[in-house]
Amino acid sequence: MKQITYNKKTFFEKYSQMTRSIKGLEGAGEWKTLEKMLPNFKGKRVLDLGCGFGWHCQYTIEHGAVSVVGIDISEKMLAVAKQKTSKEIKYICESIENAKFPKNSFDVVISSLAFHYLKSFNDIVKNVSMWLVKNGEFVFSVEHPVFTAYGTQDWYYDSDGKILHFPVDNYFYEGKREAIFLGEKVQKYHRTLTTYINSLLQAGFEITGVTEPQPDKTKLETVKGMKDELRRPMMLIVSATKKIKTKK
Amino acid sequence: MKQITYNKKTFFEKYSQMTRSIKGLEGAGEWKTLEKMLPNFKGKRVLDLGCGFGWHCQYTIEHGAVSVVGIDISEKMLAVAKQKTSKEIKYICESIENAKFPKNSFDVVISSLAFHYLKSFNDIVKNVSMWLVKNGEFVFSVEHPVFTAYGTQDWYYDSDGKILHFPVDNYFYEGKREAIFLGEKVQKYHRTLTTYINSLLQAGFEITGVTEPQPDKTKLETVKGMKDELRRPMMLIVSATKKIKTKK
Numbered sequence: 001m002k003q004i005t006y007n008k009k010t011f012f013e014k015y016s017q018m019t020r021s022i023k024g025l026e027g028a029g030e031w032k033t034l035e036k037m038l039p040n041f042k043g044k045r046v047l048d049l050g051c052g053f054g055w056h057c058q059y060t061i062e063h064g065a066v067s068v069v070g071i072d073i074s075e076k077m078l079a080v081a082k083q084k085t086s087k088e089i090k091y092i093c094e095s096i097e098n099a100k101f102p103k104n105s106f107d108v109v110i111s112s113l114a115f116h117y118l119k120s121f122n123d124i125v126k127n128v129s130m131w132l133v134k135n136g137e138f139v140f141s142v143e144h145p146v147f148t149a150y151g152t153q154d155w156y157y158d159s160d161g162k163i164l165h166f167p168v169d170n171y172f173y174e175g176k177r178e179a180i181f182l183g184e185k186v187q188k189y190h191r192t193l194t195t196y197i198n199s200l201l202q203a204g205f206e207i208t209g210v211t212e213p214q215p216d217k218t219k220l221e222t223v224k225g226m227k228d229e230l231r232r233p234m235m236l237i238v239s240a241t242k243k244i245k246t247k248k
Numbered sequence: 249m250k251q252i253t254y255n256k257k258t259f260f261e262k263y264s265q266m267t268r269s270i271k272g273l274e275g276a277g278e279w280k281t282l283e284k285m286l287p288n289f290k291g292k293r294v295l296d297l298g299c300g301f302g303w304h305c306q307y308t309i310e311h312g313a314v315s316v317v318g319i320d321i322s323e324k325m326l327a328v329a330k331q332k333t334s335k336e337i338k339y340i341c342e343s344i345e346n347a348k349f350p351k352n353s354f355d356v357v358i359s360s361l362a363f364h365y366l367k368s369f370n371d372i373v374k375n376v377s378m379w380l381v382k383n384g385e386f387v388f389s390v391e392h393p394v395f396t397a398y399g400t401q402d403w404y405y406d407s408d409g410k411i412l413h414f415p416v417d418n419y420f421y422e423g424k425r426e427a428i429f430l431g432e433k434v435q436k437y438h439r440t441l442t443t444y445i446n447s448l449l450q451a452g453f454e455i456t457g458v459t460e461p462q463p464d465k466t467k468l469e470t471v472k473g474m475k476d477e478l479r480r481p482m483m484l485i486v487s488a489t490k491k492i493k494t495k496k
Contacts, residue, residue, distance in 0.1 A: 146394055146416055156404070156415070167404070167413035168394055172462050172478040192481070193441065197458040207455040210445040214420050230420040233440070 012076050014182040024055040029226075030141060030235050033213035034112070037239045039137040041065040044107040047131065049096045049124075049140075050114025054081030057089045060110070069106075071099050096124065103246045104133045111140040113235070116148055116188045122199050129203045132242045138205065139240075144212060144233040148190035151177040155228070166232035196238060204244035211237045260324050262430040272303040277474075278389060278483050281461035282360070285487045287385040289313040292355040295379065297344045297372070297388075298362025302329030305337045308358070317354075319347050344372065351494045352381045359388040361483070364396055364436045370447050377451045380490045386453065387488075392460060392481040396438035399425040403476070414480035444486060452492035459485045 019027035025035075042064035048057050051070030060068050071092045072078055078091045092099070096111075096118055109128045115121060128138055147153055149171045155163040174191045200207060212233040215226045267275035273283075290312035296305050299318030308316050319340045320326055326339045340347070344359075344366055357376045363369060376386055395401060397419045403411040422439045448455060460481040463474045 146419070150413060156413070165398060165404070165415035165417040168416050169413040169479050171394070171480050172460075192460055194458065194460045197455070201455070201457065207445070207449070207458075209449065210442065210455075210458075212420075212440055212442045231417050233419050 011182060011184045012074070014184075016080075018182075021053060024053070025059060028112075029215055029219070029229070030213035030237065032216060033211055034139070034141055034237055037139055037209045037211065037237055038110070039108055039139070039239075041108065045105065047071070047101070047106045047109045049099070049109065049111040049128075050117075051081065051091070052077050052112075054078075054085040054089060054091065056110055056112055057081070057091075058085040060108070061086045061088055065108075069101075071096065099127070101131045103130050105131050106136060107133055108137045108139070110138075113141050113143065115140060116143045116190075119189055121191055121195055125199045125203045125205075129205070129242055129244075130246050132246075134242060134245045136242045137239065138200075138242065139237070141213075141235050141237045142196070143188065144236045145171070145191065145193050145196070146232060147234045148177055148188055151179060151190070153179040153181075163228060163231075193236070196236065200238070200240050204242060205240035206243050207238070207240050209237070209239040213237060259430060259432045260322070262432075264328075266430075269301060272301070273307060276360075277463055277467070277477070278461035278485065280464060281459055282387070282389055282485055285387055285457045285459065285485055286358070287356055287387070287487075289356065293353065295319070295349070295354045295357045297347070297357065297359040297376075298365075299329065299339070300325050300360070302326075302333040302337060302339065304358055304360055305329070305339075306333040308356070309334045309336055313356075317349075319344065347375070349379045351378050353379050354384060355381055356385045356387075358386075361389050361391065363388060364391045364438075367437055369439055369443055373447045373451045373453070377453070377490055377492075378494050380494075382490060382493045384490045385456075385487065386448075386490065387485070389461075389483055389485045390444070391436065392484045393419070393439065393441050393444070394480060395482045396425055396436055399427060399438070401427040401429075411476060411479075441484070444484065448486070448488050452490060453488035454491050455486070455488050457485070457487040461485060 015021055025031045041060045044065050046060045046065045046068045048070040051057050051072045054070055057068045057070040068089045070089055071094050073095045075093050078093055081091055109132060115124060118124060146168055150167045150169045156165055156167045158164050177188050177190050179186055179188055213235050215229045219226045263269055273279045289308045292313050294308045294313045294316045296318040299305050299320045302318055305316045305318040316337045318337055319342050321343045323341050326341055329339055344362060357380060363372060366372060394416055398415045398417045404413055404415045406412050425436050425438050427434055427436055461483050463477045467474045
């Protein structure tokens, strides 16, 4: 297998050129679906896990959040976020796994397309549950288990390069996968739908929404390849409410 | 495409020879997972939608249900059920779509692998919600959206007949699919995970479990093809509690 070297600079530059990076929330295909699943932010203390360029942090501030903390492991992304978004937002350069906050620090925790880079979803859920107050809200998007199972995250083509279907394999073998994203080798973690939902239920969350976002209808005819996104689910968005009290 | 004629007699006979038909619950790969998700039946009034040979009805009676109604569209299956299971069970020959019961008639509604034969899941959920008392339990298994999306429900093979992967296609196009089951053409309905979960949430159910059953570990090495079932999800089991009161 050809070894592809991960080049941080190139990758960051390429990522910065993606529609979702330039246009912000409106450039993200799943945003309209995610927005509908977000809670009311008025007067809320918000945490964004894997905040990237800070678009979601900015949104919550504009919708009434009293405080917003965004954490991300990428210094470069946070540098852009600090420039482009409200000074009220507190950005912390830290991995999601190593983040530490006092119990009951937040009313809402959000995360956009970050958790499939982390080994343990259970650990995330335990921490989020501890950081949230009772009746606190947790909304996150991840790559769909159908999309992460096989590994390459590419269609299966015929000999003429025409899409035949999307391949699923090794579904119940959770763990590392290697995909090519923007021409670079990226490591992700596959886990089943069962793990996503039952980890939340076991940690005392009530599920309030489970949605597989579909492409925006206005883009189906105008954006190349968009119609094919009706052939496979690529993302999963889950909203949940913490129904138990954090133990002192 | 070759037209395969649906032969009721042949199909019934073939179905009757399946391990799950002969051995009952223990012969069904998903039973151990489903059993864990079932509620306590003591003193409960139970309805089984698509009861087939009555194995689940019998289980609930043996576990303390005070009354059990099983409905199925197949007269032949019900004839076997009446012979093999407890006389206390009331069997009704009726389609799930046309079943009618008074409001608040049941404490528990169960269904095993029946709903993917029905066009509308929303209609089922509305009825079940009406028939259940507040805090009533609803547990059902269906074929997994990954399994129903493409249609043929078969693996994708290489030219030597070796399994390459499982194909997913047309995921967001819900509706009719035709698969070959026991050599006969069978019509099923594909719907997304979003539809299954959000129909329940919108009808006032709280989700208590979402599990993709895995093959029994003891059968992985001994039963031919069983190990391949770790490569794709075939079934989805959902448990939910009705949290609202039926309107008078």
